[in-house]
Amino acid sequence: MSFKKVSSKDFDSLRSKGLFDTDSARNQSIQPNKEMKANLRYLRLYLNILFLPAFEFIKWYLFKGFLLKGIDGFVFAVQQSYSKFLIQAKSFEYFYAEPIDVNRFSKADTSIKSSHLSIYMIVKNEEQTIETALSTTLWADEVVVVDSGSSDSTVDKAKELGATVLFNAWQGFPHQKQYALEQCHNDWVYSMDADEWITLDLQSEIIKTMQQDQYTSLRCLRNDLFMGKPLSGLCKLPHNNRLFIRNSGKYDLTELSHENPKVHGRERKTSAFFYHTGYNQITKLVDKLSLYANLKAKERHLANKKYSKLKIIIKFPVMLLKNLIINRYIVMGMRGFVFSAIYAYYAFQKEYMLFENYFTNRD
Structure with missing residues (x-):
């Protein structure tokens, strides 16, 4: 069996007659690749948000010895973990946030x-x-x-x-x-x-x-x-x-x-x-909650409220679970997880800022 070699002229003739649609073939091959890349990017961001902050906490608290610094070391490790979380969360926001219509x-x-x-x-x-x-x-x-x-x-x-x-x-x-x-x-x-x-x-x-x-x-x-x-x-x-x-x-x-x-x-x-709409962007939400946490801690300090090291330790995980399960933010997927984690850190902030106020203003 022999095959006739198709010249570029014959190829162009076939394409002009609609018998060989290269553009459609190219689009069909590119589209699955784009979808696959988008899915992989979402999965990577999802895993980074879930696990990188935990690894960051373990690195500082255990491997770098901040466990030996008591409650101050715990707070510092949580802060480093939260900073890592915000970096990943803002990457998620960059790709998946929508403008407000x-x-x-x-x-x-x-x-x-x-x-x-x-x-x-x-x-x-x-x-x-x-x-x-x-x-x-x-x-x-x-x-x-x-x-x-x-x-x-x-x-x-x-x-x-x-x-x-x-x-x-x-x-x-x-x-x-x-x-x-x-x-x-x-x-x-x-x-x-x-x-x-x-x-x-x-x-x-x-x-x-x-x-x-x-x-x-x-x-x-x-x-x-x-x-x-x-x-x-x-x-x-x-x-x-x-x-x-x-x-x-x-x-x-x-x-x-x-x-x-x-x-x-x-x-x-x-x-x-x-x-x-004031909490629409991660940066705005974090800044406002930090302001409110600071004011709330000062208010509680002036009212002679006592700090609790136990609350500082358990506040974040307890509030994260509460937001995800009781408040049902889990139904919003990763967007709900990010929202829940930011509010959980706000609850943690109020506790450790009360602790800071006690030692800063005890005289």
């Missing part, structure tokens, strides 16, 4: 008006988020924005959207919130942050609560956006008391970290939620 999410209907509601918020340099936040408040009779010295376009944007903008020098979260509350004129008030927005379901629940005389407040859910996506509906979301009758609520000015009002009277709960 505001139009995908439910927002309050501005055509529905409420004449008995004041919405208030405290701000500083929130130009990137305040427009979206305020666009879900236009249905309220009054919107009060208290600025503590923005150097960007936050104030201008708030005024353009019809908010009453006031200045008050920063004195801490509770003081600033209390000042904003006192500037409201309506009987019902809603506390909001510039990185949140009210959903249509929550708007309906707010109006429904205001129409019922037996309640003085409404406790709703907070759904955090993380890596561009909201937490799964299967997760256990935190409750926040945001709507209340103005004269029934007040902030505790002795606290440093808490900015939730103390409200008296009968409380109503709802499964409706607001979206929160």
